[in-house]
Amino acid sequence: MASEYSVGFEPAKRLARDRARVRRQFWAKLKRFAATLPFAEDLLAAYYCAFDRQTPRHVQAALLGAIAYFILPFDFIPDMLPVLGFTDDAAVLAAAIRTVASHITPAHRDAARAALKRGLGPSDDLSESSS
Numbered sequence: 001m002a003s004e005y006s007v008g009f010e011p012a013k014r015l016a017r018d019r020a021r022v023r024r025q026f027w028a029k030l031k032r033f034a035a036t037l038p039f040a041e042d043l044l045a046a047y048y049c050a051f052d053r054q055t056p057r058h059v060q061a062a063l064l065g066a067i068a069y070f071i072l073p074f075d076f077i078p079d080m081l082p083v084l085g086f087t088d089d090a091a092v093l094a095a096a097i098r099t100v101a102s103h104i105t106p107a108h109r110d111a112a113r114a115a116l117k118r119g120l121g122p123s124d125d126l127s128e129s130s131s
Contacts, residue, residue, distance in 0.1 A: 022064060023051070025071040031120050039090050043070065044112030046097055049104045059100040066096035 026047060034040045049055050050063035070089045097104065 029071050041112045044115055045104050045108045048108040048111045055103055059103045062096045062100050066093045
């Protein structure tokens with residue numbers, strides 16, 4: 001019952017625990033919407049930080065929760081709404097990044113820029129190696 005009134009956060013918490021599913025769904029959704037996301041670089045940097053083996057677990061958990069919220073098809077403001085659709089996703093991501101900003105390294109940001117420059121091709125998931 002609590003998840004009905006949690007503004008979409010409970011499903012994000014459950015999804016964040018399934019790292020493989022987050023990876024798959026993240027890339028699929030990002031590829032669909034990257035051109036329209038003004039925060040795509042920050043989202044990618046957070047992704048690379050979350051899957052970096054050097055990142056502390058509590059930081060990974062915070063970032064995975066924000067990323068999971070981004071990939072959920074149903075959240076507080078549906079992503080399909082023009083202009084407003086990703087404002088809640090951006091707010092959740094901004095809050096998570098602000099909380100763990102010192103852990104998002106220049107290497108994570110460089111990887112994000114490189115992925116965007118490449119056009120997010122199928123070999124973009126660089127998170128397997130430690131940054």
